[in-house]
Amino acid sequence: MLDFLKSTVGRKYIMGLTGLVWMGFVLAHMAGNMLILFSTDAFNAYGHAIVSNKPLLFVAETVLLLTLIVHVTTAISLTIENRAAKKSRYAVQPTGVKSTSWASRNMGFQGSLILCFIILHLITFKYGAHYETTVNGVVMRDLAKLMFEVFTQPGYVIWYVVCLILLMFHLSHGVHSVFQSFGFLERKMQAGLKTFAWIYALIVVGGFLSQPLYVFFIHQ
Amino acid sequence: MDNKKPINLTLKVWRQQNTNSDGKFVEYDAKTVSPDASFLEMLDAVNEEIIKKGDEPISFDHDCREGICGSCGFMINGNAHGPQKGTTICQLHMRNFKDGEKLVLEPWSAKAFPIMKDLMVDRTAFDRIISSGGFISTNTGSAAEANSTPIPKPDADEAFLSAACIGCGACVASCKNASAALFTSAKISHLAHLPQGAVEKDKRALDMVAQMDAEGFGACTSTGACSAACPKEISLINIAKMNREYLRASITKKQEMAGGGEG
Numbered sequence: 001m002l003d004f005l006k007s008t009v010g011r012k013y014i015m016g017l018t019g020l021v022w023m024g025f026v027l028a029h030m031a032g033n034m035l036i037l038f039s040t041d042a043f044n045a046y047g048h049a050i051v052s053n054k055p056l057l058f059v060a061e062t063v064l065l066l067t068l069i070v071h072v073t074t075a076i077s078l079t080i081e082n083r084a085a086k087k088s089r090y091a092v093q094p095t096g097v098k099s100t101s102w103a104s105r106n107m108g109f110q111g112s113l114i115l116c117f118i119i120l121h122l123i124t125f126k127y128g129a130h131y132e133t134t135v136n137g138v139v140m141r142d143l144a145k146l147m148f149e150v151f152t153q154p155g156y157v158i159w160y161v162v163c164l165i166l167l168m169f170h171l172s173h174g175v176h177s178v179f180q181s182f183g184f185l186e187r188k189m190q191a192g193l194k195t196f197a198w199i200y201a202l203i204v205v206g207g208f209l210s211q212p213l214y215v216f217f218i219h220q
Numbered sequence: 221m222d223n224k225k226p227i228n229l230t231l232k233v234w235r236q237q238n239t240n241s242d243g244k245f246v247e248y249d250a251k252t253v254s255p256d257a258s259f260l261e262m263l264d265a266v267n268e269e270i271i272k273k274g275d276e277p278i279s280f281d282h283d284c285r286e287g288i289c290g291s292c293g294f295m296i297n298g299n300a301h302g303p304q305k306g307t308t309i310c311q312l313h314m315r316n317f318k319d320g321e322k323l324v325l326e327p328w329s330a331k332a333f334p335i336m337k338d339l340m341v342d343r344t345a346f347d348r349i350i351s352s353g354g355f356i357s358t359n360t361g362s363a364a365e366a367n368s369t370p371i372p373k374p375d376a377d378e379a380f381l382s383a384a385c386i387g388c389g390a391c392v393a394s395c396k397n398a399s400a401a402l403f404t405s406a407k408i409s410h411l412a413h414l415p416q417g418a419v420e421k422d423k424r425a426l427d428m429v430a431q432m433d434a435e436g437f438g439a440c441t442s443t444g445a446c447s448a449a450c451p452k453e454i455s456l457i458n459i460a461k462m463n464r465e466y467l468r469a470s471i472t473k474k475q476e477m478a479g480g481g482e483g
Contacts, residue, residue, distance in 0.1 A: 004470035008399070008439035009429050009463050078439045082397035085438030087331045091232075091245070092298035092324045097305045097448060098394065104443040105396060177442035183464025185457050 008081075011074050016181040018071035019174050023200070025064060026167070030207040037214050040144035041135045048140035072115060079108050103169035104177075110170040117163040124150060151215035160212045164205050171201035226252040227319040231266065233278055234326045239334045239342075245324070248278075255315035259302060260285060260292065262314055279338040287311035287451065290386030293393070294339040295326040300390035300449035308388065308451040328389050330398035332435045343389050345435040346403060350387075352431035353424035354407040356416050375413045382410035384452040391446035391454070397438030402446040404432045405462030406454045412465055422469035429466050 004010040032050075035043040051057060093099075103110070125146065133142035150156050176197035179185050185193070229250040236243030248270070253262050260282050267277035283291035287308040294309065296302040302312045317323070325339060333341040371379075383406075391402035408425050411417025417424075440459055447456050 001470060003426075003430070004467070007429055007466070008401075008433050008437075009466045010470070012440060012463065013467065078441075082399075082438035082441070085331050085398040085436055086329060086396060087398075088329050090295055090298050090324075090326050090329060092295075092326075094298040094300075094394065094445070094449075096299070096303055098299045098303070098445070100443040100445045100448070104441065107441060173442070180442050180456060180460045181440075181463060183460045183462075183467065185460035187455060187457050190455075190457070 008078070011078055012181040014070060014074050015078070016178040018067040018074070020178055021063060021067040022071070023171065023175060023178075026171070026204050026208075027200075030204050033211055034207055036144060036147060036211055043144050043147075044133055044140055044142055045135050045138075047143045048135070048138065051141075068115075068118070072111070075108065075111055101173065103173040107170060107173060110166045113163060113166050114170060117159075117167075124156075147211075148215055148219060151212040154216070157212045157216045161209065164208050167208075168201045168205035171204060172198050175200045224255060225319075226254055227314065227317060227321075229253060229262075229317060229320070230322040232322065232324045233338070235278070235338055236327075236335050238337060243335065243338075253314050255313065257314045258285065258310055259296070259312045259314065260310050279336075279340050281340050282310060285310040288386060290388040293388045293390055293451075294328065295324075295393060297324050300328070300394040301388075301451050305448070306451060306453045308386075311451075328393035330389075330392045330437065332398065332400070332437050333389060333392060341389070343387070345437070346387050346389065346400070348435060349400065349404055349428055349431045350407065353420070353427040354411070356411065357420060358416065369415055371414060379410050379413035382406045382413070382454065382458055385410070385450075385454050386452060388451060390449045390451060392437060394445040394449035395438065395440075396443060396445065397441055399440045399446070400432050400435070400437035401440035401459045401462065402450065402454055402456070404428050405458035408465055409458040409461040412461065421465060422472065422474070425462065425465040425469045426473070429462070 005014065032046055033043070035046050125143065129146055129149070131142035131145045132139055133145070134140070151160075174197075176193050179189070179193055231248045231250055232245045233248060234243050235246045248266050250262055250266050253265070257265075260280070263278060263280060270277050280294060281291045283289045285292075287310060290308075292308055292310045293301055296309070296312075301307055301309050302316065304312055304316055327335050327339045328341045328343075330341075332345040333343055336342050385403060385406035387403060389403070392398050392400050395401075408421070408428055411424060412421040442456070442459075444456060447454060
């Protein structure tokens with residue numbers, strides 16, 4: 001089994017599996033945060049419910065952190081080997097029917113920026129200013145207030161929009177690629193899978209984008 | 221007829237004396253090229269001119285010139301086998317190019333495919349992948365009666381489509397990671413679909429993937445460049461098939477045991 005994990009094929013399974021965890025996470029994270037568009041109390045109560053469930057939070061955070069570390073380190077090791085395998089780039093890049101998508105060729109660039117985003121995002125929110133509010137008699141963190149504070153600053157909004165668009169490309173390729181890596185791809189699925197991956201990416205990123213844009217343009 | 225008018229082209233060709241020497245681009249004019257000529261016939265004519273001048277002609281691989289042997293292939297403007305889909309360079313015709321076009325010709329780029337001279341690369345890494353498991357070990361004798369081994373039509377179709385791979389190396393050349401996943405998977409998939417090949421499919425998947433990695437090819441990142449460049453349009457589903465064959469074989473690997481008989 002060690003040979004499997006070291007092989008190029010085995011590491012594709014690792015990339016796919018860890019990517020799959022984060023594909024699920026971004027969808028759930030987006031869906032939950034949509035509450036900000038409807039009610040600040042509901043949004044705060046939802047956040048409070050998550051952090052109150054300590055065992056679940058611990059498991060979720062551990063799984064997310066570990067899968068992220070494995071995803072990033074495996075990507076780095078594969079990228080180093082892949083660059084070594086291609087001795088030199090061509091003088092001319094392909095065009096037309098033999099060209100490939102920008103998203104598929106630049107997963108490393110997108111991933112690197114998304115990683116920076118995740119770190120800064122945690123500093124901004126999880127470890128950011130701690131305001132308090134009371135919802136239904138329970139004292140809890142007022143994350144909505146922090147969110148309104150952050151997303152009224154144009155610089156933050158632009159940074160979020162850029163990173164979310166990169167996430168959209170990353171997902172559009174990753175969601176599609178995971179089926180091939182796992183060996184689920186069949187001839188009749190090929191066209192539909194690409195569409196499915198784009199729809200998934202657009203739902204996740206569209207939902208996420210609506211949150212800072214709502215705060216910036218409508219809420220204030 | 222307008223489209224029969226000869227065209228003039230400028231070629232920027234990679235010239236390299238041998239594996240260890242440095243290479244460089246050299247420009248040549250291809251004059252009054254017939255649109256009916258194949259790309260290699262055009263290069264033959266350019267080489268005639270080079271020879272007349274007393275210089276060394278451009279080296280390139282070729283054999284059958286019918287698109288079935290897998291010998292030819294290099295990059296034309298960054299496209300493996302040129303701009304037309306499902307075509308080898310020998311079957312690419314000059315009607316695909318416009319008068320006055322400048323074409324950049326480069327050899328396949330991959331660490332596992334060292335340049336031998338000009339546009340020729342050493343593709344013996346592919347031979348070693350085949351030697352590691354791309355065969356069946358039974359002595360089949362003369363051809364058996366076709367209907368004595370029933371194979372479902374969809375399986376036979378998939379096997380035939382995978383078997384169409386001619387091992388030209390365009391998949392590796394077009395891949396930004398120089399991955400040999402499409403080539404290796406076509407061989408694994410071709411034999412795994414057939415009862416004659418299925419017996420050894422686990423060992424084959426393990427050995428061929430190990431050899432592919434050992435040769436220094438990169439990993440697949442599913443860009444699809446390989447399948448788009450493939451003159452035989454080998455599908456990416458072969459890579460999916462290889463991955464699941466390899467996973468299953470890794471989990472269920474059996475060992476030879478003492479007392480099992482001489483076999």
